[in-house]
Amino acid sequence: MLCSDLVAYYEMWNIPLKQQPQTKKGQNMSNKHERELAGKVALVTGGSRGIGAAIAERLAADGASVAVTYSKGADAAASVVEAIERAGGKAVAIQADAADADAVRNAVERTVTTFGRLDVLVNNAGTAIPMKVEETTLADFDRVFAVNVRGAFVATQAALKHIKSGGRIIMIGSVLGERVFLPGMAPYSATKGAIKMFTQGLARELGARGITVNNVQPGPIDTDLNPASGEWAVGQKAVVPLDRYGHTDEVAALVAFVAGPESSYINGANLTVDGGTNA
Numbered sequence: 374m375l376c377s378d379l380v381a382y383y384e385m386w387n388i389p390l391k392q393q394p395q396t397k398k399g400q401n402m403s404n405k406h407e408r409e410l411a412g413k414v415a416l417v418t419g420g421s422r423g424i425g426a427a428i429a430e431r432l433a434a435d436g437a438s439v440a441v442t443y444s445k446g447a448d449a450a451a452s453v454v455e456a457i458e459r460a461g462g463k464a465v466a467i468q469a470d471a472a473d474a475d476a477v478r479n480a481v482e483r484t485v486t487t488f489g490r491l492d493v494l495v496n497n498a499g500t501a502i503p504m505k506v507e508e509t510t511l512a513d514f515d516r517v518f519a520v521n522v523r524g525a526f527v528a529t530q531a532a533l534k535h536i537k538s539g540g541r542i543i544m545i546g547s548v549l550g551e552r553v554f555l556p557g558m559a560p561y562s563a564t565k566g567a568i569k570m571f572t573q574g575l576a577r578e579l580g581a582r583g584i585t586v587n588n589v590q591p592g593p594i595d596t597d598l599n600p601a602s603g604e605w606a607v608g609q610k611a612v613v614p615l616d617r618y619g620h621t622d623e624v625a626a627l628v629a630f631v632a633g634p635e636s637s638y639i640n641g642a643n644l645t646v647d648g649g650t651n652a
C-alpha cells in the first residue's frame with residue numbers, strides 16, 4: 374500500500390492520523406526490520422534445505438547468529454552456512470537427526486557453546502509419509518511422529534534450559550494440522566495437529582517466563598518435500614485461492630516477524646501462511 378493510500382484508508386475509517394504507525398524519516402519497509410535480531414542467537418532444526426534454509430538465511434539477515442541442524446545433507450547445510458557467512462553473518466551446521474534425542478540435545482548445547490546463548494528455537498525439521506492409512510506401517514508411523522513431534526519436544530525441552538525472558542519458540546506446523554484437504558496425509562496431519570496443541574499447551578506454561586510460543590502453518594510451499602511441479606501438486610494448487618504454491622521466503626518472512634520484537638504480544642497462536650488454502 375502506498376503512503377497516500379494508507380492516509381486515505383485512515384481518513385475513510387476516521388482513524389486519527391496520530392494513531393498511524395510511525396516510521397522514522399528516511400526509513401523504508403525494506404530496512405525497517407533490518408538487524409532487529411542483532412545480538413540474538415537462533416537454532417533452526419532442519420535448516421539445510423527448503424523452508425528451514427530460508428528461515429535460517431532470513432534470521433541471519435535480520436542480525437541473528439544461526440545454528441542449523443540437518444540429518445543427512447552435510448553439503449546442503451554447509452552451503453547455507455557459506456551463504457550466511459558470505460552475507461556477513463555467523464552460522465554453524467550441526468548434524469542431528471530429529472529422531473535422535475541425544476543428538477538433538479547436543480545440537481542445542483553446541484549452539485550455546487558456539488554463540489554463547491539461545492534466544493529463538495525454530496522447530497522446523499519434518500518429514501511426510503504420503504500414503505493410505507492401510508498401507509502405512511507402524512515403523513512409518515513411528516518415524517513421522519519421532520521426527521515431527523518427539524523431535525520438537527526434545528529440542529524445546531533442551532532449549533528451555535537456555536532461553537530467557539523475551540525468547541521465542543516457533544513451530545513449523547502445517548495447514549494440514551487444522552484441515553485436511555487431500556487424502557493420503559492422515560499420519561502427517563496428525564503430527565501437525567499434535568504440534569498445534571503442543572504449541573498452545575506450551576504457551577500456557579511459558580507465558581509467565583516471558584517466552585512466547587507460536588505455530589507457523591504453511592500451505593503448499595515449493596520445496597524438495599512438496600515440489601510445485603508434477604502430479605502431486607495439481608490437487609494442492611486447486612485448493613489455493615491465490616492459485617500458486619508459496620515460496621520458502623514467504624514462510625521465512627512470517628517466522629522472522631514472530632522471532633522479532635514487534636510480535637511481543639503474539640503467543641499461543643496458529644499463524645497460517647497458505648495463500649488462503651484454509652480460508
Ligand SMILES: NC(=O)c1ccc[n+]([C@@H]2O[C@H](COP(=O)([O-])OP(=O)(O)OC[C@H]3O[C@@H](n4cnc5c(N)ncnc54)[C@H](OP(=O)(O)O)[C@@H]3O)[C@@H](O)[C@H]2O)c1
Nearest residue numbers: 419421422423424443444445446470471499594596598599
Ligand atoms: N513444503 C510444504 O509444502 C510444507 C507445508 C507445510 C508444512 N511444511 C513443514 O515445513 C517443514 C520443512 O519442510 P520442507 O518442505 O522445507 O522440507 P524439505 O525440503 O524436505 O527440507 C527438510 C529439511 O529438514 C531436514 N530434515 C529432514 N528430516 C530430518 C530429520 N529427521 N532430522 C533433522 N533434520 C531433518 C532436511 O535435512 P536433510 O536433507 O539432512 O535430511 C532439510 O534441511 C516441515 O516440518 C514440513 O512438515 C512444509
